[in-house]
Amino acid sequence: MKHTTREDYRVVITPRRLGDLGWMSISDRMASSDPDRDMRERCEEITEQVKRHVDNVSSVEVQFTEVHTCSHCCLTWEVLTAVEAANPSYQQDEHSAEGEPVCCEKAIAEFRAERNIPALGGGS
Numbered sequence: 001m002k003h004t005t006r007e008d009y010r011v012v013i014t015p016r017r018l019g020d021l022g023w024m025s026i027s028d029r030m031a032s033s034d035p036d037r038d039m040r041e042r043c044e045e046i047t048e049q050v051k052r053h054v055d056n057v058s059s060v061e062v063q064f065t066e067v068h069t070c071s072h073c074c075l076t077w078e079v080l081t082a083v084e085a086a087n088p089s090y091q092q093d094e095h096s097a098e099g100e101p102v103c104c105e106k107a108i109a110e111f112r113a114e115r116n117i118p119a120l121g122g123g124s
């Protein structure tokens with residue numbers, strides 16, 4: 001018969017959002033000029049407090065998920081794979097290459113300028 005044991009126990013602590021002020025809630029961007037930095041600092045503080053004040057803790061670490069977005073249009077950062085770059089239905093034009101962003105023209109222009117690839121839409 002199937003017998004279940006539990007192992008690999010963890011206690012997961014979720015830090016409070018920067019914009020969660022307790023008495024009101026605003027967006028994290030309104031609460032901080034650099035939410036990524038401030039959130040990392042908040043997590044480091046929590047880590048230090050747990051180490052100092054909580055018994056029977058073996059280790060504390062900050063974990064996170066990286067989210068990649070375009071700085072121009074804020075959409076998820078996606079780029080052409082080598083296979084897609086070779087497929088005319090994915091190409092912007094004949095100069096499309098592996099690694100070219102797909103979200104917006106500004107991102108594509110930036111990518112091409114860095115690599116001396118002719119810009120989109122005429123000119124050469």
Ligand SMILES: [Zn+2]
Nearest residue numbers: 070073103104
């Ligand atoms: Zn974009």
